[in-house]
Amino acid sequence: MGFNQGQLEASLKDAHQLIKDGKIKEASPLDTSDAFQNLCYASRTGDLKVCQESILSGVNINARDTFDNTPLMLSSLCGHYEVVQLLLESGALCERDTFQGQRCLYNALNHRIRNLLLQYDYSKSADLLQPFASHISSLLRHASPNTSDICLSAASTSWNLHKFILSARSSYFSKNLQSSPASATWRLVNVPAEAYQVVIQYLYLGAVPTDLGLTNESSVTVDEVLAGIDKASKQLGIESLWEGILAGNDKRLARQRHQDDVEQGRDQIEEWYHSNIIRHKLVVDTSRAQEVKWIRDNVIFADVLLRADEEVNEEEHKSGQNTPTVPNPLGRLNGILIDPAMNSRSPSRARKPRKSVLFPVHRAMLTRSGYFQTMFESNFQEARLTEYLHIITVDCSPEVLEIILNYLYTEKADIPIELAIDVLFAADMLFIELLKTKAATVISTIGHGSSGLAGRLHTEGEETEVEPINVYDVIRAGWLLNIRRLEEFSARFLAYRLEDYIDEPDFEELIKESASRIEKRQETDTIELLDDIRYYLSERFRLRFEDPGLDGMMNEGEIDAEAAQAISESAGSDFKDEAIEVKDLPPPIEGVKSIEDVPTVPSEFKTLDGEVVSDEFAADAINYQTLLSTIDNLLDRLKLDA
Known part of the structure; x- marks a missing residue:
């Protein structure tokens, strides 16, 4: 209509x-x-x-x-x-x-x-928060693996829930569960179960149903449910739920309200995550990490410990530097039992120990990872409940593991470029596809750097920019994990900096690896990496050749300096006879007293093969042919045909 x-x-x-x-x-x-x-x-x-x-x-x-x-x-x-x-x-x-x-x-x-x-x-x-909200809501429906640690009951209905979500989302539960973390059941006030169903659905980031979940078989009226929601929301400290109910049936308002509620819920869980999990992470000597005992009934409701070991520093290990360590206090801290044997040795005979970091986490959030989902659904030891929390070692650095936990708990992934490849492999290992995509995006965007591309050849005397990543590691990661985006990024990265890399032994080895990826290689088979590099190399220079008319000559083979310069000059001669009317002159440049002080454009440009020409476009045309010839020479030297 x-x-x-x-x-x-x-x-x-x-x-x-x-x-x-x-x-x-x-x-x-x-x-x-x-x-x-x-x-x-x-x-x-x-x-x-x-x-x-x-x-x-x-x-x-x-x-x-x-x-x-x-x-x-x-x-x-x-x-x-x-x-x-x-x-x-x-x-x-x-x-x-x-x-x-x-x-x-x-x-x-x-x-x-x-x-x-x-x-x-x-x-x-x-909505970028949709995967996060969907997982939180799914915890109400999924019976396997069983990650709940508290049962709420009202009338004849009960719900298996999670203390950390209730504590993060409700001020009432935050106060009461903090004082009695061992509580396994909770009896709710005399309110219709249908009202509590709406409240719990709201706490778990679900949309409030317009019909309030009532059916023809319901024994309560809409008014009774609304009164119950009003009473429960005030008791649990979630007045925003009642505001959402009052929004009515306007779909735009309801959609906006739900997005705001999800964002608010994510922020509450994020604040709780930083105030409890990150705050209580434990740094211990690697040799003593397995001796840590963390009781199950702890005040942050953690039900598993994730362990990440620091990377071994070979130089410090060989030098045997003696540094004193701080003794650990004996006793109980947030449910942690510290073994007396974990006290440090005397500083005179102590070496700097390798450290490990233990994160107290919740299986309910770890199941966002396919790896942990399978682990907790199986009959592995880690899936069984014991007096002390299981310690699960993750093969990555503590910094990478913290980035992974940040994503699982908050949907945020602030990935430094230095750790992007490590996060990429860890996300692949743990089957977290969205985080894997985010890491690949960081590599293929920030990894480009900020240097000029086609103009790199005309910056003599300037300090070369330090590349933020190792492109060889990136392309091998793309091959290993089958991420086409990283392969294309690496080829483009190399093409725009080919003169810096083509003479390196590592580059030759990379070409050999690319050629060997084709099984039963024939003489007519191509090398995928070189094809991509040639494509982006053409793109790199073609953008500068379209106007002066050098574009067509790029595909015609060799070009010398005189030919390139002649075409460039003829392209500019079309504008010699055009009169330019100058109405307002620009203000004088500050600090310039005479015409000699005005910076000038270089009158000569040096090509990669050492030839000097007076035109920048001519230099680029020669450099393009030089780089192509260098690739051909490399293939001849490696006895490869592509």
Whole structure:
């Protein structure tokens, strides 16, 4: 059924009024902050590193600037495919029936970007907290593995729940469970079970049903359930539930309210996680880690310990540095029993011990990992309940394990580029696909660095930028884990820095590995890595050759300096006879007193083979052919045909 113009205008007016009253959020609010302006500029210029850093810092990627431009629209208009992909994966909105969504599609610079927007079908811009909220809600339904540690009962109905979720979400349970952490059952006040069902569903980040869960067989009325919800929400300290009930049946308000409730719930669990789990992590000597005894009835309701060992420092181990260690207090701390034998030796004969970190965690959150889900569902020892918590060793560093736990508990993954590959392998080992994707995204964005690409050859005298990652490790990780995104990133990374890498022995070894990945290789078989490098090498220089007319000569074979320079000069001669009317001269440059002080463009450019030319485009044309020849020479030296 269609709507006439009057209905549409009324609906639009109501929506604007709801936004003005603060009841629903604007999809693309105006943002004039410097952080957002930096994101917009990076989206226009295609700076993946700055875009990723801005997203990680919490900048709203769906905001708009003073010209009504969103970062997604700017990157789409300017043709930066990788930036568009990053923004879409990070939750950028591109709704088909909105003004901003239509602008993105209409202004897409090329079909590749347009197809990417269509591939997302304007529906993958989903709530990024949905996987987190879905897992928390699923804990009410999944009986295996059994991760509950408290049973709530009302009338003839009972629910198997989790103390840490109740403590994080309800001030009532936080206070009472803290004083009696060993409680396994809890009797609720005289309120209809249907009311408590709605309350518990809300605590577990589920949407409040419009029918309040009542059926024809229900023995209570709607008014009784509403009265029960009002009483229970006040008792448990969750007044926001009653506010959601009062929102009525408006779908927009209900959807906005649920998103706000999920975000609030995530923030509460995150605060509880940092105040309890991270605060109570235990650092011990690796040799004594298995001697730690942590009782099950502890005040943070942990039911398993995850252990991560520090990496062995070979130099310190060989030098045998003697450093005193702090004695551990004897006794009980938060349910931890410290063995008297764990006291330190005297400083005179003590070596610096290797450390391990123990994290007290909950199986309910670990089951977001397929590895732990299978472990706790099986008959392994770790699935059995004992007096003291099981210690499970995870093969990664403590820093990487903390990043994994941050993701499992908060859906946040602030991954430093230095640890990105380690997080990638750990996420693959634990079957956490979304975290694996996030790590690959960090590598393929921040890993690009901030150096100029095509202009790298004309920065003589400048200090070479230190690369943030080892590209050889990245491409081998892409091969091993079958992540095409990392393979493409590595090929592009090498192509834009080929003159720095092509003479390295490690690069030759990498080409050999790529060739050997084809079983029963024939002479006519190609080398995938070299094909990708050639493609991105062509892209690197082609962008600079399109205007002066050198693009066509790139595919014609060898080109000398005179030919390249002649074409470049002829391209510029078309503008010699055009008169330029100067109305307003720019202000004088500060600090410049004479024409000699004005910085000039270099009149000569040195190519990779040592030849000096007077035109930058001619130098790039020669450098392109030189790099291709170097690749061919490398293949001849390795006796490979590709």
